[in-house]
Structure formats: structure tokens, C-alpha cells
Amino acid sequence: MNDAVSRPFIVFSIPVLILLILAFPPFLTTMTGEEIKIKTAPVDPTDLFRGSYVALSYEIETVQPSQLADSIKSEFKTRNMGDYKKVYVRLKQNGSGLYEVDSVTKKKPSKGIYLKGELQIPYELKNPKSIQIRYGLDNYFTSEEKARELESNALTAPSMAVIKVRNGNVVLTDIIIE
Numbered sequence: 001m002n003d004a005v006s007r008p009f010i011v012f013s014i015p016v017l018i019l020l021i022l023a024f025p026p027f028l029t030t031m032t033g034e035e036i037k038i039k040t041a042p043v044d045p046t047d048l049f050r051g052s053y054v055a056l057s058y059e060i061e062t063v064q065p066s067q068l069a070d071s072i073k074s075e076f077k078t079r080n081m082g083d084y085k086k087v088y089v090r091l092k093q094n095g096s097g098l099y100e101v102d103s104v105t106k107k108k109p110s111k112g113i114y115l116k117g118e119l120q121i122p123y124e125l126k127n128p129k130s131i132q133i134r135y136g137l138d139n140y141f142t143s144e145e146k147a148r149e150l151e152s153n154a155l156t157a158p159s160m161a162v163i164k165v166r167n168g169n170v171v172l173t174d175i176i177i178e
Helices: 003-032 070-078 144-153
Strands: 034-039 053-055 084-093 099-105 114-120 131-134 139-141 159-166 169-177
Touching (some): 070 084, 114 169, 144 169
Antiparallel strands (some): 034 159, 114 131, 159 169
16 A cells, blocks of 8 residues: 555544444443343432433442442542542342442452442542442433333332443443333
């Protein structure tokens, strides 16, 4: 290939390569991840739907200070952590088959099911009552028909999210209303 042809090829292939790299982890998680279920938390019906997606909240997004590793608690007291902090949330299965928070740590767990999350730093650093963690599972895109069904049933019956997990990466695959 001569220089005049190779430069445009390289320039146009870079954005395509970036998109492929960004799409690979969710694709791999969807194809090979372990399927688990987590309980959703109630959401105000006026904010529940915007077009054909559902705004979701999860019980595992709120953790108690007792679930935090000591290293995270000590950072609350010693320094400003910025707006968000990368953490790993270890999950455990409860008696009903749903997963809930077991512990939150800065170190990647060597085994078990865990999620990567971003710790939202509480306003009251010294003695927070609860801490919020974001996993990137806030929206569930669905058809208009399913959105209407979820809208009419979500507030009257408990719901759970079906997610795929692989190496801390997570992809939301379904919402089930009991």
C-alpha cells in the first residue's frame, strides 16, 4: 500500500477500532457471564419511564458502613476522596436465591461473584448512615409494549433484575415482575 492510501485508512479505522474495544467487555460478559438475580428498589412512578426505557434502582446500591472494608472507612476520616471511588462489591446469595451485598473492598476479590462499582462519597464523611454505590445498571431499554407492562405492574408487585456478571463487569439482561 502506498502512503497516500494508507493514511486515510489508518485515520478512518481508529474510531472503528475504539468502538470495537469499548463494545467487547459487555459482549463478552453477555455471552460468558454468570446469570444472577438482584432485587430492584421501588422507584417513584413519575420518574419510572422515559420513552422506551426504565429508570431503575437496586437494593444493592445502598450499603451500610459495616459492609465497608476498614481501608475504605479510614479514607473517609483521613482525606478527601473526590466525587467517586472505584470499589469491588462482593455478593452473596440469600435464602430466596437473590444476591445481596456481602462486603465492599478496594481490592479485587480472587473468587466469588463481585461487581465493579463507584462509591459515591457521602456528605457526612465521619459517620455516614448509608453509602451509595453505582454499577452502571440504571437504565433498561425495552420495547414500548413491555415498558407499559412494567409500568402498570412495577409498583404493585416486587421486581428483580436478571444480570450477567463476569470479572466484575455486569450487563442487565431482563426485569422480572413477580
